[in-house]
Amino acid sequence: MTWLLNQKFSKMRVSEFLQNNQVTKKIFFLLFTISLFHYFTISLLWAEVEFFPLANVSLLGGQYYFEKEAASFGGNLYIDLIPALKFSDELSLIPTYSGAYRGTKNVAELVGGGTLFQEAQDHLLSLRLVNQMREDLKLKIKTSYKLELLKETKDESWGKGLFDYYKIVVGVEGEKKFDKKITSLTGGYGFYMVRFNNYASLAEAKYGKEVSPGKNILDFDAHEVYLYGDFVFTPNFRGKADYSFTYKNFLDQKIVTASGDYLTDKRNDQIHLLNFSISNLRPIKTKLKIVYALESQTVIYQSNQNHYDAKNFKFIPNYYNYWEQGLRPQVILYLGKKPQSVDFSYQFAYRQYSDRLVQDKDGNYKTDKINTQTSTISLGTSYPLREKINLRFQVNYLISSSNMAYEKVYRYNYNTTNYFLGLSWEY
Amino acid sequence: MERNDQKKFTRLMSGFLFLLFTLHFTFYTGLSYAQVKFNVTLILTSGIVEVKVMGVPVWKKAEKKMLLSEKDEIRTSPGAKATLVFEDGSKVKLGENTTLAISELKADTVDLAMNTGKINADVKKIKKGGKFEINTPASVCAVRGTKFSIEVSEDGRTIATCYRGLLGIRQIAGLGEEITVRPWEKVEVLTDLPPMPPVQVSKEEKIAFFAPTVKETQNEVRMDMSREQVQAAAAQEIKLAEYQQGKSIIDAFGYRVRIEEYIVRPQADQFKMVVLNERQNRFDYFTWKATFNKPLPTDLREATKWLSWTDTMPEYWLKENVSAISNTVDIMEWKYIEGHVGLVSGKYKQLFDNFVFRLGQTGNMVTKLSYTGNNITSLDQVTWSMSGNSYTNANFKTWLNSNTTMEGAYMKILLNQIPNSEEKLYGKLQITFPGNKKYSEEYYIIDDEGNTYTWEKYLKEWTEMRWNQELVFKADEFKGPDGKIDLVVEPKIFQDAGIRIPSE
Numbered sequence: 001m002t003w004l005l006n007q008k009f010s011k012m013r014v015s016e017f018l019q020n021n022q023v024t025k026k027i028f029f030l031l032f033t034i035s036l037f038h039y040f041t042i043s044l045l046w047a048e049v050e051f052f053p054l055a056n057v058s059l060l061g062g063q064y065y066f067e068k069e070a071a072s073f074g075g076n077l078y079i080d081l082i083p084a085l086k087f088s089d090e091l092s093l094i095p096t097y098s099g100a101y102r103g104t105k106n107v108a109e110l111v112g113g114g115t116l117f118q119e120a121q122d123h124l125l126s127l128r129l130v131n132q133m134r135e136d137l138k139l140k141i142k143t144s145y146k147l148e149l150l151k152e153t154k155d156e157s158w159g160k161g162l163f164d165y166y167k168i169v170v171g172v173e174g175e176k177k178f179d180k181k182i183t184s185l186t187g188g189y190g191f192y193m194v195r196f197n198n199y200a201s202l203a204e205a206k207y208g209k210e211v212s213p214g215k216n217i218l219d220f221d222a223h224e225v226y227l228y229g230d231f232v233f234t235p236n237f238r239g240k241a242d243y244s245f246t247y248k249n250f251l252d253q254k255i256v257t258a259s260g261d262y263l264t265d266k267r268n269d270q271i272h273l274l275n276f277s278i279s280n281l282r283p284i285k286t287k288l289k290i291v292y293a294l295e296s297q298t299v300i301y302q303s304n305q306n307h308y309d310a311k312n313f314k315f316i317p318n319y320y321n322y323w324e325q326g327l328r329p330q331v332i333l334y335l336g337k338k339p340q341s342v343d344f345s346y347q348f349a350y351r352q353y354s355d356r357l358v359q360d361k362d363g364n365y366k367t368d369k370i371n372t373q374t375s376t377i378s379l380g381t382s383y384p385l386r387e388k389i390n391l392r393f394q395v396n397y398l399i400s401s402s403n404m405a406y407e408k409v410y411r412y413n414y415n416t417t418n419y420f421l422g423l424s425w426e427y
Numbered sequence: 428m429e430r431n432d433q434k435k436f437t438r439l440m441s442g443f444l445f446l447l448f449t450l451h452f453t454f455y456t457g458l459s460y461a462q463v464k465f466n467v468t469l470i471l472t473s474g475i476v477e478v479k480v481m482g483v484p485v486w487k488k489a490e491k492k493m494l495l496s497e498k499d500e501i502r503t504s505p506g507a508k509a510t511l512v513f514e515d516g517s518k519v520k521l522g523e524n525t526t527l528a529i530s531e532l533k534a535d536t537v538d539l540a541m542n543t544g545k546i547n548a549d550v551k552k553i554k555k556g557g558k559f560e561i562n563t564p565a566s567v568c569a570v571r572g573t574k575f576s577i578e579v580s581e582d583g584r585t586i587a588t589c590y591r592g593l594l595g596i597r598q599i600a601g602l603g604e605e606i607t608v609r610p611w612e613k614v615e616v617l618t619d620l621p622p623m624p625p626v627q628v629s630k631e632e633k634i635a636f637f638a639p640t641v642k643e644t645q646n647e648v649r650m651d652m653s654r655e656q657v658q659a660a661a662a663q664e665i666k667l668a669e670y671q672q673g674k675s676i677i678d679a680f681g682y683r684v685r686i687e688e689y690i691v692r693p694q695a696d697q698f699k700m701v702v703l704n705e706r707q708n709r710f711d712y713f714t715w716k717a718t719f720n721k722p723l724p725t726d727l728r729e730a731t732k733w734l735s736w737t738d739t740m741p742e743y744w745l746k747e748n749v750s751a752i753s754n755t756v757d758i759m760e761w762k763y764i765e766g767h768v769g770l771v772s773g774k775y776k777q778l779f780d781n782f783v784f785r786l787g788q789t790g791n792m793v794t795k796l797s798y799t800g801n802n803i804t805s806l807d808q809v810t811w812s813m814s815g816n817s818y819t820n821a822n823f824k825t826w827l828n829s830n831t832t833m834e835g836a837y838m839k840i841l842l843n844q845i846p847n848s849e850e851k852l853y854g855k856l857q858i859t860f861p862g863n864k865k866y867s868e869e870y871y872i873i874d875d876e877g878n879t880y881t882w883e884k885y886l887k888e889w890t891e892m893r894w895n896q897e898l899v900f901k902a903d904e905f906k907g908p909d910g911k912i913d914l915v916v917e918p919k920i921f922q923d924a925g926i927r928i929p930s931e
């Protein structure tokens with residue numbers, strides 16, 4: 001076997017070898033299985049396994065309004081199941097199932113291509129192995145699979161939604177704890193692949209060879225690196241900072257040129273994301289506490305893809321490039337011993353496209369670049385009915401506005417409202 | 428999964444495996460190496476922690492990762508925490524205000540003395556013949572390999588709680604029998620009385636025991652969810668762009684229509700616009716190929732100025748203009764050839780000397796209508812031809828008027844009539860060709876939801892111009908899906924492409 005492997009390695013690069021050799025794949029999968037088995041059995045033999053099942057279930061009913069038009073009453077169900085296993089103080093395995101069904105739209109959901117009717121469900125399975133290397137250092141490896149299904153029109157059934165996608169993630173993460181104002185610093189790398197299985201460009205899938213923009217144009221692979229820290233300024237005054245960089249590589253989306261032709265080069269995007277948040281807990285009386293919080297999010301999105309508006313013969317370079325700044329002040333009141341909570345937040349986001357041009361109502365291009373603003377007001381309350389069971393009510397209102405006046409295919413200026421009432425249970 | 432994805436998945440899993448092995452060797456090899464020598468390491472967690480090393484009668488501030496030996500002592504201040512880690516992985520966590528002495532520290536024997544405070548311990552299984560004991564002013568706690576806590580008050584009163592495994596508790600002065608404490612039991616021992624019988628721990632104590640692990644687990648899940656949100660946003664961004672480019676809308680029948688529009692350049696002097704519409708069970712498309720008098724510039728807007736009348740001779744003008752629509756089975760084609768620019772009433776205008784309108788299926792197209800002319804400046808100069816008969820332009824107009832019917836609010840508007848407020852903006856134009864062969868065009872003015880506008884709604888929102896238009900073409904000769912070609916296309920494109928029967 002060694003001789004065979006050596007021969008193989010001498011003739012091709014390692015990556016090719018891994019890709020092409022079926023035997024190797026089987027060996028790797030076998031080793032993978034053995035390794036997992038090894039981990040679990042050794043850990044089981046060495047120590048008592050502690051089982052920590054955690055669960056959250058929320059069942060909410062509500063309604064969504066687009067401007068003044070109401071969608072029918074719908075329900076939302078969220079389930080989180082976490083059958084965590086602690087093999088020892090050093091080693092834990094955290095499997096998670098997170099599922100959601102949404103019959104009532106979120107106010108922040110896209111309003112293009114049909115605004116009122118939408119059902120969605122998503123299922124996330126993840127596995128996270130946490131190794132407490134030292135008292136102050138953790139190493140984690142994780143993998144997950146997510147499936148999101150959407151029904152947006154009456155002719156779509158579950159599994160047939162145009163924008164259904166699945167995502168596979170693998171990653172590694174390290175967490176260092178400090179006895180300082182920075183209480184922990186977490187850094188990691190993740191690779192994920194997103195596939196829209198029901199979506200292929202019509203040009204390549206249906207029309208022929210005359211136009212060649214690529215077939216699976218929405219599918220992409222992404223590499224992300226991230227770093228985030230937790231801060232404690234005083235026991236009641238805390239903060240978080242989070243930076244991530246994501247590189248998205250579109251496998252089959254070709255670059256469109258000023259003449260409307262497609263190059264063989266493929267699209268790739270880079271995203272910089274910077275978040276800050278601070279929160280301050282202020283006990284007013286024994287049974288009244290207030291939390292003030294402020295979140296800030298900055299996004300810089302860059303892409304090498306352009307856009308060609310065929311019906312207007314208009315080429316727009318750097319079509320996807322934008323920067324966005326968001327702010328979200330929030331106040332939460334905790335009342336009583338159990339406690340009842342009331343939360344209020346206002347979220348504002350401003351997005352400025354660098355090259356995307358404004359159009360008038362007829363679709364004629366102007367010289368200004370598109371900007372969009374969204375403001376979201378949320379008010380909610382949770383009332384403890386019994387231990388671990390809360391009654392939850394929430395109402396959200398969103399206003400979107402833009403200097404873009406062409407709205408035949410996508411609405412830029414609108415408002416949406418939704419409300420939810422339901423129960424949540426935490427185990 | 429497609430083949431490429433399978434390959435990628437294999438690579439991902441290989442990477443995951445590599446990480447797993449790295450972790451494995453780091454973890455287990457590290458432990459094996461550490462077991463060479465037996466001692467205890469002090470890990471500082473927080474606050475002020477002091478040690479008194481054997482032979483030195485003063486307390487000194489403890490150092491990070493300090494190695495302790497037999498007869499050393501350790502104490503924590505208010506708010507401080509510390510952990511002792513033994514070679515076999517056993518851990519003793521000291522809470523605040525705790526004093527602990529290492530009375531004996533050998534390979535198989537550990538004897539600790541605790542005067543006051545609280546410890547939480549996780550002691551690995553004791554080997555045969557070995558012992559792990561903790562002495563307090565009231566008791567001797569013999570550990571069998573377990574998780575437990577011991578709390579000692581200032582008066583020496585000791586409470587030992589067992590969470591895992593077993594504990595043996597006896598009174599320090601030998602009063603009474605040794606008590607065995609089982610998981611989720613606790614026992615209280617006073618300095619001058621035999622140990623009391625064990626009692627069950629309360630629910631609150633159980634919750635408190637699990638709380639740190641639960642919190643850690645929740646934190647891990649929260650971090651995962653935070654990454655998940657970033658990744659989900661990346662997927663959402665893709666969908667947003669599709670909507671903003673108008674690639675997905677709802678049609679008048681409630682079905683999703685995917686729309687793609689392209690420009691291709693078959694020759695230097697040509698462009699071809701392709702508009703594709705897909706619904707779940709059908710695929711329709713429109714093509715428009717324009718051939719110009721000279722090679723086209725990169726920016727096609729320079730060349731498409733011919734679309735309107737101009738005061739000066741346009742630089743670019745059309746020699747040929749061919750538009751077609753299809754449902755992949757049936758085809759309709761409007762073909763304008765022998766194009767030129769004519770000066771009409773002082774303005775330059777694009778004109779064509781020949782026109783053909785035909786429909787049917789590939790290889791079986793029927794010419795329904797055509798005209799011919801010679802360097803025309805007006806349609807009055809052409810000769811129309813239909814089913815073998817020739818017509819002057821005036822006669823053709825008369826024929827067309829008498830064989831065309833129009834219905835619906837949309838047509839009323841075209842005819843300068845006012846529809847009723849609740850009337851839907853739908854219209855149908857039907858022409859009956861010779862042989863009683865019918866051809867029709869149906870128009871729907873629809874909103875984002877695919878609902879057909881009422882005249883009232885149209886009047887209310889006409890300034891915003893948010894509507895889309897859907898056109899349905901039918902002909903008796905059609906054999907394709909539902910006997911129609913159904914397209915959601917910007918009306919302006921149809922107009923520019925010449926999808927209409929020419930008239931003046």
